[in-house]
Amino acid sequence: MTVLVVCSFIEPTVSVLWQASGKDTIIKTRLCVRIRYFGVPVSQSETKTSAKPKTQQPRRYKVILLNDDYTPQEFVVSVLRKVFRLTTDQASRVMITAHMKGSCVVVVLSKDIAETKAQEANEMGKQEGYPLQFTTEPEE
Numbered sequence: 001m002t003v004l005v006v007c008s009f010i011e012p013t014v015s016v017l018w019q020a021s022g023k024d025t026i027i028k029t030r031l032c033v034r035i036r037y038f039g040v041p042v043s044q045s046e047t048k049t050s051a052k053p054k055t056q057q058p059r060r061y062k063v064i065l066l067n068d069d070y071t072p073q074e075f076v077v078s079v080l081r082k083v084f085r086l087t088t089d090q091a092s093r094v095m096i097t098a099h100m101k102g103s104c105v106v107v108v109l110s111k112d113i114a115e116t117k118a119q120e121a122n123e124m125g126k127q128e129g130y131p132l133q134f135t136t137e138p139e140e
């Protein structure tokens, strides 16, 4: 039986090779032991600093104001100010954009808050008998 000990300087391993020969068989066995030094990295894969796990941000939702032919402009502005806390100037711009283009994004919020505010604003229009409509949709 032959025993061969091989040390690798490239990788921190030691290989032990047995060769036992019988009448008509040769058995070769290799035992590979990986050496771990204190404070010394073993291999490149183990030295890689684990990247921060990618956390998915919750989707945000646009609140969209839709134009109609009946709701008075001043009323639209007052709803935008009350529900979405826009200044008179911001509210007027949003209202005019919806009036001219058919719709306008008011704000982008978390799903729950966007839906609650759109519902609240729709309710205010309904209370006054106006067809004022706010919808929500996920941001791209």
Ligand code: TYC
Binding pocket: 065, 066, 067, 068, 069, 070, 071, 072, 073, 076, 095, 096, 098, 099, 132
């Ligand atoms: N178009 C309405 C009017 O002329 C005003 C209006 C503006 C209504 C924007 C809804 O989202 C709207 N009275």
